[in-house]
Amino acid sequence: MLHCEMIYLVTVAARRKGHSPPLPDCGPLVTGPLVKVAARRGLMATATLTISSRNYSSWSLRAWLLCKMAGLEFKVKTVSIDDPTNRAELLLLSPSVLVPRLEHDGAKIWDTLSIAEYLAETFPDAGLLPKDRVLRAHCRSISGEMHAGFYNLRSALPMNLKAHYPEFKTWAGAKPDIARVFAIWQDCLSTYGGPFLFGKKPTMADAMYAPVCTRFLTYGVMIDDVSKAYCDKIMKWPAMAEWVEAAKAEPDELEEVDAEF
Numbered sequence: 001m002l003h004c005e006m007i008y009l010v011t012v013a014a015r016r017k018g019h020s021p022p023l024p025d026c027g028p029l030v031t032g033p034l035v036k037v038a039a040r041r042g043l044m045a046t047a048t049l050t051i052s053s054r055n056y057s058s059w060s061l062r063a064w065l066l067c068k069m070a071g072l073e074f075k076v077k078t079v080s081i082d083d084p085t086n087r088a089e090l091l092l093l094s095p096s097v098l099v100p101r102l103e104h105d106g107a108k109i110w111d112t113l114s115i116a117e118y119l120a121e122t123f124p125d126a127g128l129l130p131k132d133r134v135l136r137a138h139c140r141s142i143s144g145e146m147h148a149g150f151y152n153l154r155s156a157l158p159m160n161l162k163a164h165y166p167e168f169k170t171w172a173g174a175k176p177d178i179a180r181v182f183a184i185w186q187d188c189l190s191t192y193g194g195p196f197l198f199g200k201k202p203t204m205a206d207a208m209y210a211p212v213c214t215r216f217l218t219y220g221v222m223i224d225d226v227s228k229a230y231c232d233k234i235m236k237w238p239a240m241a242e243w244v245e246a247a248k249a250e251p252d253e254l255e256e257v258d259a260e261f
């Protein structure tokens with residue numbers, strides 16, 4: 001079971017007990033004056049990114065960072081997936097009943113890595129993928145590795161931006177995943193010089209690994225200096241800081257989950 005699924009099951013229980021208020025709709029994101037004029041005149045495609053909890057949904061965070069990096073003008077639609085009405089609505093939008101889901105200019109995409117590839121193709125100058133063929137292949141490989149793997153890490157250390165458990169005892173099964181993440185980061189940072197994984201600017205790989213940085217901080221995972229500097233850089237990335245601030249302002253959803261740690 002995906003860690004998010006576990007979280008949402010617990011949310012259902014919380015809702016049955018009457019403690020979980022609906023998630024806020026974060027509304028349209030800021031747009032510049034020229035962009036607004038262009039949009040009113042129908043010169044620009046409007047985009048909508050459907051996400052769930054900013055505090056818990058790591059895939060939502062990844063897609064949101066990717067949209068920001070692409071320079072896409074987009075509205076955010078927030079759905080609470082445990083609500084049966086929302087699930088029915090989401091099923092119409094996303095056949096997997098999972099978020100994130102991006103709709104832009106006729107394209108409907110319900111998978112994070114596909115959103116990343118779509119944005120890289122649509123906004124080739126945004127730098128979501130490195131220009132160099134060899135680096136691009138490396139960037140795709142580690143992005144794919146995160147998308148397809150690290151199950152133990154993701155289930156043992158669920159994203160929870162509001163929480164801080166410095167004494168948390170990490171399940172041994174997650175340790176090889178953690179070691180592998182450190183190895184990926186160290187390889188990229190020493191090969192390409194940082195501060196991001198493929199050099200001076202963030203790429204799709206940084207968006208894919210950003211939630212892992214938050215997990216290491218939330219659960220006090222011991223990290224070496226190089227990885228710590230990378231996590232600090234990610235947390236100070238303005239787009240990331242904006243997301244974290246909004247997550248902290250979100251109503252509490254999962255008191256039961258928090259209480260267990």
Ligand SMILES: N[C@@H](CCC(=O)N[C@@H](CS)C(=O)NCC(=O)O)C(=O)O
Pocket residue numbers: 002004005006008052056057058059060081097098099100110111112113147
């Ligand atoms: N592989 C999918 C994973 C998406 C995913 O697991 N999303 C979670 C939220 S973080 C979700 O929608 N869970 C809904 C549920 O479990 O009911 C992607 O890349 O987008």
